Amino acid sequence: MENQWTKSGNKYFSSEVSQQMPLLPVAIFNIERDARSGDLYLEETASAFEFAHKLYAVETKLIARTLKTYENTSANLGVLLNGVKGTGKTVTSKQIANASGLPILLINADYPGMSTFINCIQQDVLIMIDEYEKIYRGEDSSVLTVMDGILSNGFRRIFLLTTNQLRINDNLVQRPGRLRYLKTFTDLTKEVIEEIVDDLLIHKHLRDVTVRFISRLQLITIDIVTAIVKEVNIHEESPEAFSDIFNVKKNEDLFNVFIIQDNEKIIDKKAITLNLSSFKEQNVGAELWADGYDYNLGEIVSVMDWRTVIVKQTKSKPYPLGKKVPVSLLSANKEGSTVAVAEDNTPYIPEGGVQNPDHDAYYDIKIVLTIEPVDNLHKSFTGLC
Numbered sequence: 001m002e003n004q005w006t007k008s009g010n011k012y013f014s015s016e017v018s019q020q021m022p023l024l025p026v027a028i029f030n031i032e033r034d035a036r037s038g039d040l041y042l043e044e045t046a047s048a049f050e051f052a053h054k055l056y057a058v059e060t061k062l063i064a065r066t067l068k069t070y071e072n073t074s075a076n077l078g079v080l081l082n083g084v085k086g087t088g089k090t091v092t093s094k095q096i097a098n099a100s101g102l103p104i105l106l107i108n109a110d111y112p113g114m115s116t117f118i119n120c121i122q123q124d125v126l127i128m129i130d131e132y133e134k135i136y137r138g139e140d141s142s143v144l145t146v147m148d149g150i151l152s153n154g155f156r157r158i159f160l161l162t163t164n165q166l167r168i169n170d171n172l173v174q175r176p177g178r179l180r181y182l183k184t185f186t187d188l189t190k191e192v193i194e195e196i197v198d199d200l201l202i203h204k205h206l207r208d209v210t211v212r213f214i215s216r217l218q219l220i221t222i223d224i225v226t227a228i229v230k231e232v233n234i235h236e237e238s239p240e241a242f243s244d245i246f247n248v249k250k251n252e253d254l255f256n257v258f259i260i261q262d263n264e265k266i267i268d269k270k271a272i273t274l275n276l277s278s279f280k281e282q283n284v285g286a287e288l289w290a291d292g293y294d295y296n297l298g299e300i301v302s303v304m305d306w307r308t309v310i311v312k313q314t315k316s317k318p319y320p321l322g323k324k325v326p327v328s329l330l331s332a333n334k335e336g337s338t339v340a341v342a343e344d345n346t347p348y349i350p351e352g353g354v355q356n357p358d359h360d361a362y363y364d365i366k367i368v369l370t371i372e373p374v375d376n377l378h379k380s381f382t383g384l385c
């Protein structure tokens with residue numbers, strides 16, 4: 001039996017074609033269940049998704065690709081957008097839905113008879129399941145019934161799924177016939193952060209310190225950036241002033257380690273933890289360790305500033321900078337000289353160097369190290385430190 005729709009207020013009930021109701025209009029509908037009869041119906045909620053604020057990090061290419069693929073194929077099209085709240089996945093899914101020009105059906109609960117109900121819809125529609133993992137938990141395959149149950153009715157669907165955590169049925173992963181596109185939304189880029197800060201920040205003299213603070217967070221979302229900027233606007237102070245009470249976490253324990261050579265920095269280790277996060281005079285004589293005491297970076301013999309020290313090799317761990325073999329400087333006892341290790345990872349002992357690790361002079365070899373906190377964008381920020 002061919003079905004169409006009976007409309008009562010903003011509710012649409014599936015019914016026989018003899019009642020001569022038109023097709024669904026282009027609008028947004030919730031799929032609901034009648035408490036008495038158990039029948040499913042559609043409730044119209046809006047004509048389209050609206051956005052009350054400027055949109056950032058718009059996925060223009062993904063939106064265009066999705067629509068072009070739909071227009072140039074004949075089967076159903078599935079798209080999964082994954083990422084923590086505030087990274088833009090739901091906004092992107094709404095933009096795709098608006099641009100599709102199709103009626104938008106929202107699945108907010110796993111009702112019995114869902115596949116049968118969707119299968120009776122005699123027109124192309126877009127089906128959106130926001131926070132899919134909360135509706136279809138674990139290995140629940142009912143969503144596959146929804147997706148596959150409509151294959152024979154002659155009409156097409158776009159399926160838009162969003163997840164906060166990528167926990168979906170294995171039958172959806174690496175199955176482009178069901179989910180053609182899978183995109184994970186991560187931290188905002190430097191450019192987007194700066195755009196938000198430039199748009200919203202009132203106290204422009206705090207712009208650089210605000211961007212630096214945000215760049216060191218463990219998680220960087222539009223919601224978090226906006227909240228920090230609003231806090232700065234209210235109190236006119238650097239984010240560092242309220243960092244101990246604000247509900248965000250910083251990557252304070254991750255550092256890049258550099259060797260200073262001829263006043264230039266040479267990267268030696270990236271994104272490691274250190275037993276000291278800054279240096280003071282009382283640290284002289286202490287040993288500098290990395291990655292939970294897996295690597296000994298040497299004994300601190302002098303503190304140049306809060307992030308720069310001179311270290312020497314220790315007899316307990318005579319392999320500075322985490323090397324597996326002893327290293328030599330091009331000139332013994334010359335601070336800041338080049339560290340030399342042969343290609344086969346054996347020590348290169350130049351003329352004038354000290355070859356015998358048992359010789360006391362070996363432990364007088366000194367290296368200048370400097371550390372920099374790691375930002376969460378994996379990009380260099382001007383004036384980061």
